[in-house]
Amino acid sequence: MSAICSQSAIDAKALRADFPILASQVYGKPLVYFDNAATTQKPKVVIEAISRAYETCNANVHRGVHYLSQQATQAHEEAREVVRDFIHAASSDEIIFTRGTTESINLVAFSFGEAFCQAGDEILISGMEHHSNIVPWQMLCERKGLTLRVIPFDENGNLLLDEYAALLGSKVKLVALTQVSNVLGTINPVAEMIRMAHAQQIPVLVDGAQAAAHISVDVQALDADFYAFSAHKLYGPTGLGVLYGKRALLEAMPPYQGGGEMIDQVHYSHTTYNVLPYKFEAGTPDFIGTTAFTTALRYVQNIGMDKIARYEDELLQYATEKMQAIEGLRIIGTSAHKSAVVSFVIDGIHPYDLGLLLDKLGIAIRTGHHCAQPLLESMGYEVCARASFAFYNTTDEIDALVAALLRIQKMFK
Amino acid sequence: METINQIQDEIIDEFSVLDDWMDKYQLLIDMGNDLPALDEAFKKPQYLIEGCQSRVWVVADYDKASNIVTFRAESDTVIVKGLVFLLLKVLSGRTPDEILNADLYFIDEIGLKEHLSPTRSNGLFSMVKQILDYARVFKTM
8 A cells, every 4th residue: 555545544445345336346457446527336234224224214395294205204304314414505495406407407497497588698608618518608698688698717627717897797697616527636726716707796606517426515605506416426316406596596486397396286277386405395305315415425524535536636636746757648528626536538549438448447437538539639738637536446446447547558559 | 252250250359368457558559559540631520420538430331333331430539449440441442232241240259349338438339330321321322
């Protein structure tokens, strides 16, 4: 084990034992899982929490008078409280469960758009957004005649704040901004950018999909108006996401979808809607998922988000140093403020070939456009490879990646 | 001339001596590097088969007198080029009927079946479909 890990507050090797899948072999090689930005693996306690929820408290929430339904409702609402605590929101009424970050953003694009946007208005996004924080706004723009504007960034992957300030004009109705870029890894100065937008009375949505599992989030300290993230990137179950929204904004917005749960009274002549947060939760929620997500959040809180951030930064520094030393390898995204994501290309090797061969050596990375085509295009790339780390990764695994890259490089010579 | 199946069996023999995945892929990479480059003039949208991760261009020529279809193709990734090299070795220079009746078992036998799966985003699945479509059209000419 390398020295830097032993200094760290996290014992990754011990924590790995909590994740059954990490003991897997792929093509006869021990699995090295470096695709954490796409989804994280689940600790055993989360997997067991899903089974336990089905075994002990499976009943539809919020409507049953019977015991099981009350148990399920209690667990579901407890999850809302745990999420509130995790992101330091003021009230659990401001925590809306969705299917994921993408749905959270679509909800705001629709409902905020309906309430506050008119033809001629503008939505401001950054040049390093995931497609999920581009397309919903494009759809809003098409629906209501708005214009989408984009904040540029420099060659290291830092947003240009002067340009941002200039773009914050009177027509801008909302800024939608990723906290951490899924390709560049840049941790954007969202607190400062929110202050700048608020100085012009413009609300800000923060896409926290790549942030929430890696740095501690305080929506009140950030003063974010909306904050979206996914459970599956945070050691929790798939198909579940969160939208935080400030109460005043959420109350002024019409519902996103209709049916189930979100109603107060339904008559053929008119329907009245439920209070927050239920107004935005049409249909049966994923109450098994929320219950298991409670376990996931407690699991990471127990390790400590600050410790996780520190350890992952050590991994990032180690990987950056080792990978930079490979001849012909270029790292895409070299901001001084980065999350544990290393996107890269190697001269003369197509990322697809790279990904395929790494896979045969047991190493899982992502290749392609990473759902961020405009970002890569603006940097002169079509596709790239990406290794993204979690607290259960080790420097030994990074050494394995580097050895594999050197071996693959020889195959193309 | 060898039959399609004779060529397939030769390919299987060539790969069967290689136990290690990396050796198989080394052979594929070498084959990819041997694939003649496609004239830039053909790297146009009408010849392009777009995969999510890699691209393949396929050009088909039909000589009615001899009833022979010749394919030229290229990809932007070397491994896909290697697979293209093998597919052309098997299917180019054949009659439309031979192409349409071919059972492409060699891909499976050499352990590279995953590359021809519709869920792989490399364009190869679509390339085989495209080759069959060409053969179908040429058959009617």
